Amino acid sequence: MTEKSLHIDWIACDGRGLCTELLSELLERDEWGYPRALGYGSDVPVPRQLQDAARDAVALCPRLALTLS
Amino acid sequence: MNAQTINPQSLNSQSLPVTTTRQTTSSDRLFLAGGPGFAQHRQVFGPLPSLSSAQLIDELRASGLAGRGGSGFPAWRKLAALDPAARGRSVIIANGAEGEPMSAKDATLLARAPHLVIDGLLLAAASLGSGDLYLYCSGTALDAARRALDEREDARRIQLREAPETFISGEASAVVRSIEKGVALPRDHRKRLTEAGLGGRPTLVHNVETLAQVALVARYGAHWFRSQGVDDESGTRLLTVRAPGNELRVIEVPGGITIDDALRRARVDPASLSAVLVGGYHGGWVPAQAFGTPLTRDRLAPFGASPGAGIVMGLAKGSCPIQVSAQIASYLAGQSARQCGPCVNGLPKMAETLSRLAGSHSAGGPLPATLAQEVRRLAHIVTGRGSCHHPDGTAQLVLSTLSTFASDVDAHLAGHCEEARA
Amino acid sequence: MSEALWALGRGTGVISLILITVSVVLGILTRSGRPAFGMPRFAVTLVHRNASLLGSVFVLVHVVSLFFDPYAELRLVDFFVPFLGTAKPIWLGLGTVSLDLLVALIVTALLRRFIGHRVFRAVHWFSYAMWPIALAHSLGDGTDAGTVWFLTLAGLCTAAVLGSVGWRASRVFVEFRGTRGAEEPA
Numbered sequence: 001m002t003e004k005s006l007h008i009d010w011i012a013c014d015g016r017g018l019c020t021e022l023l024s025e026l027l028e029r030d031e032w033g034y035p036r037a038l039g040y041g042s043d044v045p046v047p048r049q050l051q052d053a054a055r056d057a058v059a060l061c062p063r064l065a066l067t068l069s
Numbered sequence: 070m071n072a073q074t075i076n077p078q079s080l081n082s083q084s085l086p087v088t089t090t091r092q093t094t095s096s097d098r099l100f101l102a103g104g105p106g107f108a109q110h111r112q113v114f115g116p117l118p119s120l121s122s123a124q125l126i127d128e129l130r131a132s133g134l135a136g137r138g139g140s141g142f143p144a145w146r147k148l149a150a151l152d153p154a155a156r157g158r159s160v161i162i163a164n165g166a167e168g169e170p171m172s173a174k175d176a177t178l179l180a181r182a183p184h185l186v187i188d189g190l191l192l193a194a195a196s197l198g199s200g201d202l203y204l205y206c207s208g209t210a211l212d213a214a215r216r217a218l219d220e221r222e223d224a225r226r227i228q229l230r231e232a233p234e235t236f237i238s239g240e241a242s243a244v245v246r247s248i249e250k251g252v253a254l255p256r257d258h259r260k261r262l263t264e265a266g267l268g269g270r271p272t273l274v275h276n277v278e279t280l281a282q283v284a285l286v287a288r289y290g291a292h293w294f295r296s297q298g299v300d301d302e303s304g305t306r307l308l309t310v311r312a313p314g315n316e317l318r319v320i321e322v323p324g325g326i327t328i329d330d331a332l333r334r335a336r337v338d339p340a341s342l343s344a345v346l347v348g349g350y351h352g353g354w355v356p357a358q359a360f361g362t363p364l365t366r367d368r369l370a371p372f373g374a375s376p377g378a379g380i381v382m383g384l385a386k387g388s389c390p391i392q393v394s395a396q397i398a399s400y401l402a403g404q405s406a407r408q409c410g411p412c413v414n415g416l417p418k419m420a421e422t423l424s425r426l427a428g429s430h431s432a433g434g435p436l437p438a439t440l441a442q443e444v445r446r447l448a449h450i451v452t453g454r455g456s457c458h459h460p461d462g463t464a465q466l467v468l469s470t471l472s473t474f475a476s477d478v479d480a481h482l483a484g485h486c487e488e489a490r491a
Numbered sequence: 492m493s494e495a496l497w498a499l500g501r502g503t504g505v506i507s508l509i510l511i512t513v514s515v516v517l518g519i520l521t522r523s524g525r526p527a528f529g530m531p532r533f534a535v536t537l538v539h540r541n542a543s544l545l546g547s548v549f550v551l552v553h554v555v556s557l558f559f560d561p562y563a564e565l566r567l568v569d570f571f572v573p574f575l576g577t578a579k580p581i582w583l584g585l586g587t588v589s590l591d592l593l594v595a596l597i598v599t600a601l602l603r604r605f606i607g608h609r610v611f612r613a614v615h616w617f618s619y620a621m622w623p624i625a626l627a628h629s630l631g632d633g634t635d636a637g638t639v640w641f642l643t644l645a646g647l648c649t650a651a652v653l654g655s656v657g658w659r660a661s662r663v664f665v666e667f668r669g670t671r672g673a674e675e676p677a
């Protein structure tokens with residue numbers, strides 16, 4: 001499993017910005033605080049070296065809005 | 070909004086003899102029964118055929134039938150997507166909710182030929198062994214649907230559900246949640262409906278026209294189906310044609326006809342229009358010079374449009390396209406189901422910015438040239454960032470406005486409106 | 492032996508109060524969606540969680556040590572059912588209530604993925620009840636309650652929680668508040 005995908009559930013996400021801190025290489029914050037991966041929508045490919053950070057983001061998201069698969 | 074009228078041409082071919090190899094020369098198929106009654110329907114189309122799931126899926130695959138709800142997803146794929154082991158628990162929903170205010174074809178179909186829809190639903194259910202069946206439609210079509218369901222014994226098991234009158238009510242996961250919980254709001258799409266939909270059961274949501282076409286393919290076969298239309302847009306499809314000063318018409322046309330042809334068949338003079346919006350509010354603008362474009366996916370793609378749910382809306386010469394688009398964008402922004410941050414915040418801002426652009430000539434003075442870039446930027450920000458395609462579709466309309474009407478946009482930025490002056 | 496247990500019970504009680512206060516304050520700050528005390532957002536959440544877990548461990552030691560302390564006259568039932576205690580039933584009962592709430596909070600937090608965000612959030616609101624009850628218990632039951640240092644500590648904890656609640660209730664609390672209009676409070 002080299003490539004994983006981070007799914008953002010927009011209904012759950014409240015733009016609290018934890019994931020954008022942990023995955024700043026992958027996600028930026030839009031002008032309303034919601035995470036945004038350039039070129040991707042709700043499913044963001046996560047390179048291997050960022051998978052641990054992605055797992056942290058999944059665990060720490062206060063709204064349970066993230067899943068890694 | 071105009072009253073619905075049906076093109077009489079689709080009604081005058083009464084009770085043709087039906088054989089399984091029948092070829093029709095006219096494009097009338099769906100309205101062939103000539104009325105909504107079950108007796109007429111039986112007389113024209115005969116009894117329900119019986120097909121195994123493999124037969125039905127193969128036939129649909131060969132027919133090339135694409136979903137008529139908007140996404141154009143091949144009809145067979147949804148059936149094939151169901152895990153065979155789970156088929157017995159599956160739920161099928163006939164989706165007749167036309168949230169799109171420009172569309173009238175599903176309500177028309179349910180009013181004129183409800184039994185083909187019911188046939189399609191029953192055929193799909195029989196081939197898969199599905200348990201629960203639903204017919205979901207807006208209030209306007211409800212009575213016709215109920216009457217039809219009451220007319221036949223085999224339709225007793227179909228449950229009728231009313232769709233709320235919101236733009237988003239026809240989105241597949243909103244359909245499921247509406248039936249489940251009474252709120253027609255989309256859900257997150259990580260889990261597919263075909264895996265866990267209504268009550269956690271595998272669920273298929275098919276547009277009513279798609280199901281009516283399924284009923285025809287099941288009876289007459291893929292070869293017959295393809296005798297109308299073109300390769301990548303096979304069979305016939307219903308179009309809702311609206312143009313200012315013309316009656317709204319729902320017509321059945323062969324797939325892949327040109328925009329010009331479609332307008333003429335709906336008795337709209339193409340010369341009276343400066344552009345058409347194809348595919349509805351989530352569609353794209355095609356300018357008058359390109360009315361020769363056929364209504365197929367590939368050929369419409371450069372305009373950001375697709376045949377979608379079969380909507381062709383004319384823009385009269387002399388009305389400002391930016392203004393009209395801004396109004397549509399504002400309407401769509403208001404129809405956000407207010408669940409997803411980028412959609413809730415981005416669509417109103419995008420619509421507002423487009424409205425500023427549209428109102429430039431009355432605001433007086435030139436606008437900053439960055440305004441168009443700002444609209445484009447917002448369109449890119451919202452795209453793909455919602456639980457349903459509402460932001461994507463709205464952004465698509467806005468981007469298509471900027472590219473199709475590029476010279477109008479420039480004129481607006483310079484402080485005047487080309488159309489309003491004309 | 493009994494002296495040692497008693498001291499342990501007192502000490503862990505005080506530390507529990509501090510940790511739970513930290514947890515409540517950081518929990519409130521986390522909700523604002525802002526960084527706090529120079530920590531990034533994820534760190535605020537992380538410290539909030541760890542303070543809660545650590546606090547729970549201290550609460551566990553606190554009750555277990557006092558259970559074995561003959562002087563405290565605790566029975567097993569007093570850990571779960573409030574107000575049955577023989578010594579100071581009211582103040583002890585408050586401790587039991589806050590313990591029960593704490594258990595509910597921790598369990599639902601750990602099972603968040605399975606029970607869903609709604610249930611988690613509904614139960615989490617009880618933090619606002621748990622903290623003052625725990626504080627009342629410490630003031631009413633605590634051996635050190637009358638001492639200046641403890642009253643100072645209790646005062647500081649109260650100020651911290653009241654301060655964050657006040658900020659929570661103010662209009663400037665949520666980051667991007669202009670864009671978070673109609674959502675439900677949580």
Ligand code: SF4
Pocket residue numbers: 008012013014015016017018019020033034035060061062063064065066
């Ligand atoms: S941490 Fe969760 S709630 Fe916060 S922005 Fe990321 S996905 Fe959204």
Ligand code: SF4
Pocket residue numbers: 010237254255256404405406407408409410412413454455456457458459460
């Ligand atoms: S994308 Fe917009 S319309 Fe779709 S579910 Fe989210 S908020 Fe609702």
